[in-house]
Amino acid sequence: MNFLPSGICFFLSVATCWMTAKVDASWWYMGTLGSQMMCDNIPGLVNKQRQLCRQHPKVMQAIGAGMKEWISECQHQFRNHRWNCNTTVRDHNLFGRLLLRGSREVAFVYAISSAGVVYTLARACSRGDLDNCSCDPTKKGSSQDSKGSFDWGGCSDHVEHAIHFSQIFVDAKERKERDARALMNLHNNRAGRKAVKRFMTLQCKCHGVSGSCSVRTCWQAMADFRRTGDHLRRRYNGAVQVAVNQYGTGFTATHTHFKHPSKNDLVYLEDSPDYCIRDPQSEADIRCMSFQPKVSGFCPVLSSGSMGTAGRLCSRASRGSDSCEVMCCGRGYDTARISRTTKCECKFHWCCAVRCRDCQQLVDEFTCKCTLEGPHSGGVPLESYGTERGVGGQMRVSWCQRLDGRMLSTFSMMKFRGANSVLRNCNNAEKRKVDVMLALTYG
Incomplete structure (x- = not known):
C-alpha cells in the first residue's frame, strides 16, 4: 500500500473537513438561540432559508422552541443504546461530526427533526400563535366514517400547511445539492413528515338527549408525538442501506436480498460505527478525556462523532x-x-x-x-482490547487498525503497560498508516 507524504495528507484532511462541513442541518441551531435569535446569526443557512426566516419570524421562533421536543424524543428512543442521540451546543448542527457519515443514526435524526417541525407548526397554527395559519379550513360541512355521519367542528390540526412549509424550509439546503447525501437527507425528511400525518386521528364529541349521540361533532388531531417517535424507531430498525442509481435520481438497495425502499422507509449509505470509543474530534467534555492534547487543523477522514x-x-x-x-x-x-x-x-x-x-x-x-x-x-490490560464485540455480536476491527497518531502519543505519554504488545500485533501496512498519522498530527 502506497502512502502519501505528510504534507499532502494534511492538505487532503483539510479539504475533507471543508467538503464535509456542508453536510449538516444548520437550522437546528435555532433552538440554541432562543426566541430573540436573528436570522443572520444562524450559520450555514442557504439563501432560501434565510429569506423565509426573515419573512416569518414567529414561525422560526416556534420551530426553535419545538426543537426540545423532538430532541427529547430522540433521546428517549435511544436511551438504552450506545448512541443516545447526544447533542452539543458547540456545533451549529447540534450533532457534531456524527453527520459526516451517512449512517442510519443520521437517517433517524433527519426524519425525526423533520417530523418535529411539522408537529410544532401544526400545533402552533391550531393554537392561533401564527399569523398566516389557523385551523384546517378544508374541514367544513358534513362527512362520515364507519360509525356514521358527523359534522366537522372544533379545530382540526392544519397538518398539510405544516408539511408544505417544512418541505420548503427544511429541504432547501439539500435541494441545492444532487449528491448521495442530499438524496438521502431528502428521503428521510419526507419519511419523517409522512409519519406525523400517518397518526392523525378523528376525535368526536356527542350531542343529544341523555347522551344518545344523535349528532357528532368531529375534528382531526395529531396523535401524541411519542407515536411518531415509536414509528420512526421501528423504521430505524428496518432501515435500508442504499446506493444512488446510475441516473443519480434515486436509490437501489445495496444488497440483493433487501427490498427496494418505500417512501416510508428510512435509508442510509454507510454502516454505523460501534460508538464504543469517543471520537477524539468530538466536542464532548468527558472526564476520561480531560488530559487529551488538542491538535488544531486535524480532521480524520472517517470521523464518527461518537461520544463513547x-x-x-x-x-x-x-x-x-x-x-x-x-x-x-x-x-x-x-x-x-x-x-x-x-x-x-x-x-x-x-x-x-x-x-x-x-x-x-x-x-x-x-x-x-x-x-x-x-x-x-x-x-x-491493554492486551485485552485486541478485538471488541459490537452490537449483534459482530467482531470489530483490532486496535492496531484504529490507532491514530494522537492515541499513540497518549500511550507514550501515559506509559501504558502493554502498548508495545499491541503494536506488535499490527502488520507492516498498519504500522505505516500509524506513521503517516503521526506525521500528519505532529509534523
Missing part, C-alpha cells in the same frame, strides 16, 4: 442493548452503592388519598469503565 460509552449507566441483569456487556463494549463496569428515595408503606385514606412515606433504599449502580484513551481505564 464511558461513564454510561448499564444494567447488569439485562441481556439487551442496555446490558453492561453490550453497553460497555467489553471494557467492564464500575459498581457504586448509592442511596435513593422511594415511596413506601403507602396507605389509602378515606376519602380519597394515598399517602406514602419516603424511604431510603441502597441500590447498586453500574457505569461503564472509561476507554484506554484516559487514565481512568480501570486497570484493564
Whole structure:
C-alpha cells in the first residue's frame, strides 16, 4: 500500500473537513438561540432559508422552541443504546461530526427533526400563535366514517400547511445539492413528515338527549408525538442501506436480498460505527478525556462523532442493548452503592388519598469503565482490547487498525503497560498508516 507524504495528507484532511462541513442541518441551531435569535446569526443557512426566516419570524421562533421536543424524543428512543442521540451546543448542527457519515443514526435524526417541525407548526397554527395559519379550513360541512355521519367542528390540526412549509424550509439546503447525501437527507425528511400525518386521528364529541349521540361533532388531531417517535424507531430498525442509481435520481438497495425502499422507509449509505470509543474530534467534555492534547487543523477522514460509552449507566441483569456487556463494549463496569428515595408503606385514606412515606433504599449502580484513551481505564490490560464485540455480536476491527497518531502519543505519554504488545500485533501496512498519522498530527 502506497502512502502519501505528510504534507499532502494534511492538505487532503483539510479539504475533507471543508467538503464535509456542508453536510449538516444548520437550522437546528435555532433552538440554541432562543426566541430573540436573528436570522443572520444562524450559520450555514442557504439563501432560501434565510429569506423565509426573515419573512416569518414567529414561525422560526416556534420551530426553535419545538426543537426540545423532538430532541427529547430522540433521546428517549435511544436511551438504552450506545448512541443516545447526544447533542452539543458547540456545533451549529447540534450533532457534531456524527453527520459526516451517512449512517442510519443520521437517517433517524433527519426524519425525526423533520417530523418535529411539522408537529410544532401544526400545533402552533391550531393554537392561533401564527399569523398566516389557523385551523384546517378544508374541514367544513358534513362527512362520515364507519360509525356514521358527523359534522366537522372544533379545530382540526392544519397538518398539510405544516408539511408544505417544512418541505420548503427544511429541504432547501439539500435541494441545492444532487449528491448521495442530499438524496438521502431528502428521503428521510419526507419519511419523517409522512409519519406525523400517518397518526392523525378523528376525535368526536356527542350531542343529544341523555347522551344518545344523535349528532357528532368531529375534528382531526395529531396523535401524541411519542407515536411518531415509536414509528420512526421501528423504521430505524428496518432501515435500508442504499446506493444512488446510475441516473443519480434515486436509490437501489445495496444488497440483493433487501427490498427496494418505500417512501416510508428510512435509508442510509454507510454502516454505523460501534460508538464504543469517543471520537477524539468530538466536542464532548468527558472526564476520561480531560488530559487529551488538542491538535488544531486535524480532521480524520472517517470521523464518527461518537461520544463513547464511558461513564454510561448499564444494567447488569439485562441481556439487551442496555446490558453492561453490550453497553460497555467489553471494557467492564464500575459498581457504586448509592442511596435513593422511594415511596413506601403507602396507605389509602378515606376519602380519597394515598399517602406514602419516603424511604431510603441502597441500590447498586453500574457505569461503564472509561476507554484506554484516559487514565481512568480501570486497570484493564491493554492486551485485552485486541478485538471488541459490537452490537449483534459482530467482531470489530483490532486496535492496531484504529490507532491514530494522537492515541499513540497518549500511550507514550501515559506509559501504558502493554502498548508495545499491541503494536506488535499490527502488520507492516498498519504500522505505516500509524506513521503517516503521526506525521500528519505532529509534523
